[in-house]
Amino acid sequence: MDFSAEIERAIEEMERGKLLSTVWAAIDEILADTSNPPPPPLVPAELEFNTHPQPVESQTEGYGAWIPMMADLHMFEQQNPLMAAPTMYDGLLYQGDIVQPGHLSGQAGVYSAGQYLPYQWPVADVPTATAVSHPAAAPQPYLPHQWPVADGPTATAVSHPAAAPQPCNIVPVVKLSEGQSLRWIGVQNREMLYEVIAKDPLNTFNSRKRKRETQQDDSRPYVKKPPNAFMLFIKEQRLSVEAEFNIKGITSAAVNRILGQKWKSLTKEEQAKYFDKAKEEKRLHAQQHPKWTTRDNYGKKRKRKVKASAFNPEEDTQQAKKLCGTSVQTAVMESSSSLAEVMESSSSLAEVMESSSSLVEDLQTVLVPEAPQTQTVLVQLPHSQTAVTPVCDMRHLPQVYKVSPASWLDLPETASTSLASPAPLTVTQSPPTQRMSEDRCHPVMEPLEPPSSPHCTASAALL
DNA sequence: CCCCCTTTGAAGGTA
């Protein structure tokens, strides 16, 4: 775009204030198309303003910057006669139709569109309060004037000492804090006046910038989240689990259920290896993508539907059949082996019943999702050489089966293959109290298919 | 073709 032609035309046709607006609009447009804009020329480049605030070597790391604030107004006036005759108002001089300070202090960033340079100076890591400084009369040493800046989005910092124009080698500075920027607001007593603008989410310029960034987001390559410890564990263990269970076409979901159980069975020390690895991955990720946050990926992946947890016996049974060998079985196995221990160690029937009731409660917690009043849970017991005989039957407690302790030893082998036999017995159970994660394996209303392995001959069901 | 499933942990948002 030929901005000089536009400016020339504007000079001829427009009034002074309009010219200024046009120039600002042009610069605005240029910057809007610049993904990484240059430091802000607070006046148009064509006007050859002597010493715009420019970034200089920062005294801090990163974005921090000391910004000189100086203008040789004589030169400014000579080269820009139209702009060199500002209006006097309330002790301040203003260019064009610039907003009054009273407005500024209340609403930073509400200037007429295009009049001000939409640029946010990247500054950071400055712990102290912002100070806007202006020089005393030359050639006296520069004495910074501390100007209080409000802790909010509307900070305005303007100083107006009655000082003569300063030679260029005396450079007052202002150090901006993170999120703050400078905005030229006019001229007073031959000094350029700047406003310090703090963070302002409603700032039109910020909004525009955010919009630009959003647009850029879409074109930027997708950066994935760094994996957490569990993800690293899954990645490492998946193949071995698939090999271990040796089930053709076992789903990743099923494998993940097993790995979830495995993960929880690891000791802190064993898990620590993966946490350390995840920490390192995260560090490298932050190094490679310093500006990336998890938020960047939000909505990029289809939102997962939260499945209703309505109790559906048929569907649940099918689901349970599919999941045989995963969490149902894992939970049952754990419960079964615990029950075996109880039976082995208990000296009386009462003791067995008491211990087993808590076991079943635990099992319910694992298997039963959100709380229908009655649920059926299939309990698969491992193979027993001896006959299975119910030894008690009472309300609110599970059926307890007497099983030869020796028969509990072959648990690992039956883990992926044992299935229940028909004709389960039932007792009443209180609904579980613990909320389940979504779509956990539902309870089973009917016996599973006949055993595919001779290992399993015993089953019990709890209602 | 693309989402779902399934797990745990991390991060960001909301009340």
Place this chain on the structure above:
DNA sequence: TACCTTCAAAGGGGG
């Protein structure tokens, strides 16, 4: 602060 939502991996299943 507690709770909720989303996304990391994986690959078969299904619409």
